[in-house]
Amino acid sequence: MIKRHLQTKLEYLIDNYPAVALLGPRQAGKTTLALDIAAHRNAIYLDLESEQDRAKLTQTELYLIQHEDKLVILDEVQRAPELFQNLRGLIDQGRRKGLRSARFLLLGSASIELLKQSSETLAGRIAYLELPPIHALEVVNSQRDHLWVRGGFPDSLLAANDQLSFQWRLDFIRTYLERDIPQLGPRIPAETLRRFWIMLAHNQSELLNASKLAGSLGVDGKTIAKYLDLMVDLLLVRRLQPWHNNTAKRMIKSPKVYVRDSGIVHALLGIHNQENLLGHPICGGSWEGFIIENIIATAPQNTAAYFYRSSGGAECDLILQFPNQKTWAIEVKRSLNPKVEKGFYFACDDVQPNARYVVYSGAETYPLADGIHAINLDNLLIKLKNLELNSIQ
Incomplete structure (x- = not known):
């Protein structure tokens, strides 16, 4: 199993906060990391996509009070935002009993911005940590050549060959478009969002040109902003803002936009392997995005x-x-x-x-x-x- 760079930081936060939210895109390794931590602690794990596990929480406070001496791991917490109010009461009750840390580890596939309305009730009680896909310091030399081409999602990176890796990424993209995003509420045609995602990949590492994207999709600028906000909230796209200081110089105001995982960039553009990539016009932009994501992740x-x-x-x-x-x-x-x-x-x-x-x-x-x-x-x-x-x- 690949040792994750953030494990030390995550354990530190668990030991110092009653609740910790570990956020990241689906399949980035959140569950694997959480279960690895649970193996060395008194912990229980509940998957909120499982009907059986959700049934256990029908009487939420009653069930969780029975396990107040354990670290309770709640996976896919964005599926049950109503839990946050219960968690606040349980955390406050626990504090009065001396239970001040290591109560709840929340795993979510949405960003802080997407969860913040539900999590306002946990202000002062929760720490956030983002787990990106695997980065360069987390792989051994034999995996290094694959990392840029395949990206950092574990199942893609560790696939037996390039074709299996490519197919995994196509399935990942399809699942997000056809299942995950609709479950979160937005009613956007999957094919429209696919075209938007592909356009972002074609413009990897470039300044955002919303009017150009709007013209290509046949929508207005506000709709493009809505689509981009969604992809940023799902931790699939990075909107890198320009640095501003107090000089009188005329600064560029548009952000740069990156599809965050290089392997997803290549799948969206039909790039199967390194040979294809090195001859593709996106090669330079892909490399820049890959390096920047690795740096920010570390x-x-x-x-x-x-x-x-x-x-x-x-x-x-x-x-x-x-x-x-x-x-x-x-x-x-x-x-x-x-x-x-x-x-x-x-x-x-x-x-x-x-x-x-x-x-x-x-x-x-x-x-x-x-x-x-x-x-x-x-x-x-x-x-x-x-x-x-x-x-x-």
């Missing part, structure tokens, strides 16, 4: 991510702002001999980051110029992981 919790672009030509693929307000500027290159463009120098002059990196495909870390270092993905992720570990010690 960054310390509550790190803010942006890109930087001005009308004067300053440009940086990724700005990380850590909870301590320090910033890193990061440029992504796929070559073995990275060259720093003028736009990155200009962006660094504007942002004044604490560290400046060009992520490239080589093995060594070495200085370039003006405080910029060339670094490979693994070494940058190790730096970020160490920052996260230091934050919880």
Whole structure:
């Protein structure tokens, strides 16, 4: 089983909060991680998609009080938002008995934004953690070549061959469109949403052009915004906002949009293997999105991510702002001999980051110029992981 980077952080939160919500797209590994943690604790597991398990909660408080000495894991919690009110009362009762942590682990396939109306009742009682698909530090060398092409969903990454991996991703896309999204309420024709998803994949790593998307789909801009909000809430798409500071420079205001898992990008575009990918026009955008998602997935919790672009030509693929307000500027290159463009120098002059990196495909870390270092993905992720570990010690 693949050891997940977030396990230490998750266990820390469980030990310090009465409730923890572990969020992520379906099939990202939430249940596997939760059951691995449960194996070393006094815990019970309930799947809210199971009629049998939901029946146990007919008398919610009565059932859960019987297990108040255990960590109760509730999977697919977005299916039963009415539970949050019960959990608040149980947590408050438990606190009066000295039960202050490790009460509930909630697993959900929707984002904080999608759940927040239901979870407002748990304010001050719950911590959130997002589990993305598998990233580069979590795989062994034999899986590394597959990670970019197949993406990080475990069943796709670990498939016996490229064709089985590709088919799994097609089935994943179909299930989301035909079952999961309708169950959450939105009444959007599956074929319309499929076309929208494919359009986003074609524009991977580019600025959002809502009017162009609206024209292609035959809808208005508000409808495009609604579709995009849905895909962002389901943790399938990232809307990377532009960095803004107090300078008088004219800044780009549109966000950049990424389909978050590279394997899903390739399935949407009919790219079966690495050979097909390297010859496809989306190759550069796919690589940029892959690197950025790996970086954000490994960054310390509550790190803010942006890109930087001005009308004067300053440009940086990724700005990380850590909870301590320090910033890193990061440029992504796929070559073995990275060259720093003028736009990155200009962006660094504007942002004044604490560290400046060009992520490239080589093995060594070495200085370039003006405080910029060339670094490979693994070494940058190790730096970020160490920052996260230091934050919880």
